Every structure is written in C-alpha cells, then in structure tokens.
Amino acid sequence: MSKTLIDLRPVYVVGIGLHRYQRLSETTYVDLGLTAVRAALADAKIQWSEVEAAYTGTAFIGMAASRPMLRHLGATGIPMAQVENASASGSTAFRQACLEVASGISDVALAVGVDKPGPIAGAPGKTNIRDLVGARVLPFTHFALLANDYMNRNHVTAEQIALVAVKNNRNGARNPYAQRQKQVTLEEVMAGPAISGALTRLQCCPVGEGAAAVIVASEDAIARLEIDRNRAVRAVASVTRTERVYREAKNFDAELTGETVAQAYREASMTARDLDVLELHDAFTIEELLYLEAMGLCAPGEGARMIESGAADIGGQCAVSASGGLLAMGHPIGPTGVGQIAELTRQLRGEAGDRQQPNARVGLAHMVGVGAVCVVHILRKD
Amino acid sequence: MAESVPAQPALYSGSENPPSLNGGRCHRCGYVFFPPQQYGCESCGAPPEELEAVTLPGRGKLHSFATVHLHQGKGIEAPFTVGVILLDDGPAIRSILTNRTGQGLKAGVRMSATIVSQGSDEQGREVMELRFEKAAR
C-alpha cells in the first residue's frame, strides 16, 4: 500500500540558512555551501554532530560534491549523496531529507543546494533524437512561444506579462539574499534588450552562484535537542511527478504543474484558497501566470489580471514569490528549490521582516525541471 | 552548379511539394510522433518493433510563434522567427519560419513546409533546410 508524507511521522523544518545568490565569482562552492549550512545550524541552534544524513542539490559543480564541502563541519561519517534533477535539484534534495526523517531512518537531516555556473552537457541532448530547431530554441524561446499563445488566447498584452517582473523585483529589492535587489519600472522591463518573442532580459531569471540549506527534524529530535517548537514548520505534502504525453499543442508545463499541485492539495487536504504564500518556478514571467492558473489561484486566463489586481502582492490574497522569485532572487539551480523552502519557513514563522505576508500559515513551493519533472511541497505552521 | 545537401536528412525529405516530414507511428496505440525515434513508444511503452516510420505531409496551422534574438544554434543569424505548427496529421512541431520577423503572421494561419538554402558548408556545398511558410492557399 503506497503512502504519502502525511501518513508517515511528522517532519519539520527547524533551521534555514543562505549564501546570497550572486554573479559568478572566485568564491568556492565549499565557501558558499558552508555559509548556508552553518547559518541553518545556528538558526536551529543545533550542532553538526546531530545531523544524521545530508543531501546536496547540485547540477553544475560535478561529481561527489557533498563530502569535500561538508567534511569541514567535522567528518562525522554520516551518509551523504548528491541530488540532480535539473532546476528541481534542490527541491528534490529537500524531498529526500523529508522522506529520510518521515520514514524514521533519521531524526535530523540536511538538504543543501549549492551551485556555480559552468559548462554542462545535459543528458536529454545525448539521446541522439534530433529535432528541427536544436539549440536555436533555448528555454526562453520555449516560454516565449507559450507567451505568444497566452496573449492570443486571453487577449493579454506583453506589458501585462511584464508586470510579473515588476512585482518580483519589488520583492527582491527587500531580500538581502537576492541576486537582483533593485526595483524596476514597467518601462525599464519593456525597454529590453529583447531576448525572444515578448520576453525581455528582465523577464528572464539570472543564473548565478549561491547556496541554501534547510534542516529537517522529527518530533523526537525537536524534544531531545530542545529545538524551539514555535519556530518549527511542518512539511505536510511532498509530491513529484514527471511529464506524460499531452496530445496536440497542449501546454505540457502547465498540465504537469496542475497534476502535481492537485496531488499535493489532496495529500494535505487543502485547496488553493488555503495558500498564504507561494514560491513558484518563475524563471520567465509568463510561467508565473500559467502556473497561478494551473494551481487554481485564479480562473484560467485570469493570471495577468490577478497580478494587476495586486492579489499576488505581499499583503494580497496570496504573496507570490515574496522572495523575489527566480526572476529577482535568482536561479543558481542547485540552491533554488532549497531557498524557496527557506523563504516559506521565514514567512510562516513571521520572520520575513519588510516582505512579511501578514498571518501567513500555509505555503507552497513549486519547481519544474527540464526533462521534465515537477516538485511541489506544502508547508504549514501549526 | 554547387552540390546541395539537406541539413537533417533523417527528419525530412525534399522530394515532394510541400516537403514531408519523417515521423513515427505506434502500431499498438496509434500514437503519431515527430521527430522519429526507435527506442519505444512514449505513449504506451510498445517496443521498437511496434514503431513504424510514417510520412507526415508538411502542412498544418500555426499555433504560436516568437522572434528569437538570442540562441546557441549553428548556421543562422538572429533575429529569426520560430513557430509551433500543429500538423494536420497530429503532432505539434517546432520549425524556423521563412518569415524572419514574424510580421503579418497570426495564430491559426495555414502553413506549409518548404526547403530553403541556408548558405554553404565547409566543402562549399549548399545546405538545404526545412522551414515553414504561410501556405499559398
């Protein structure tokens, strides 16, 4: 009989830490990762020796990244593994840490995401299945095509799509860990440079370096280690799915997100109306509109109008990408999904400072990876 | 006259007008796909023996398009326009369009394939590529 996360023993986020997301620098991945993990340990007020398993989300660094980094916290002999799932690497590392604790195998587990931009050869390109366009169509063109279709179907303008970047940069400007910390106007977003279709540079996320760490623990560990129960945030759903065959010109990104989020709602006995904060995969502005609709936060075709109405602002119906999202906080790949969990935890604890969503109790994190996977977590402050 | 070669002979044949695409079809479930592959059916899981090569006439309608200013592909300079074309025989495919800027295009218009010269390769041979253009009728 298969089980869901909520059927297993409760698992809580008890510590979070980040290294700022930034442009490629001389900083080593060891420095980036240790900064985030030490911050997470300090946040949980526990020692490294209490951590019983570690999962490192990374896509660019190379083989066997965990131990060369984590041994500098003291080589305690614990199991470590790297998790690669394209853009969803960090989300998948967090899922593994949750399952590790929920299953009872460990009481305390670490998920850390760390990356530095570098050359990489993705496996999908090695299948020897060639299409007509190849590298002439990069991810931003894939989403520019979806933006064009979206504008046609819903009578939405390029400016309305660009408003997503204005909102997320406004949020990112209040986030000390964000790669882009500058408010921008709609005119600045629209001014270009043009990248593909309706998408301009500021509507595409920056891919830099950084790190994020999250420590999860069982109720036993919280009691035994005297972790502050009032700052613990429970993970109530962890769902991941892969793409199926969607006929005709169906938008498979939105279809996959819709399926995955629906399963997460079912497992957590929640609906879109329960969400106070949401960190979603806004690598490109159009994605936010598509996913808001796929997640049921607004009616189909109403995503752009939801952004315009302010319902997705901090203080609105649901604060969407309060961290700045991938568009402003940045998308260093390995850290991104872990950083989302850190932001939601901060929000649900009421510790998000001037980007705090009032009375936030339930949050959802969503990442998509090429290939194509979708990972969704729901967190709840009891 | 310079010799000419198709850039991707596995994907299309230029002997008809409009040129046709080399697709695949699953005997077990009827799923029609492009580009062709011989690994197994992604819809029902049927093994390679169940997959047959089919010819997909290069006709369909434009679903969406975007003018590309940045890319990492070879043999073409930006800007150019890429379109999603819903083929009459089923699958939605992506192709470069002959219309570089997308001016005058809109979703729903009939499109047909055509073979165009895309410059010459190192051996001085003319490289022919498949594109889509607005159908004459």
Ligand SMILES: [Zn+2]
């Ligand atoms: Zn089949």
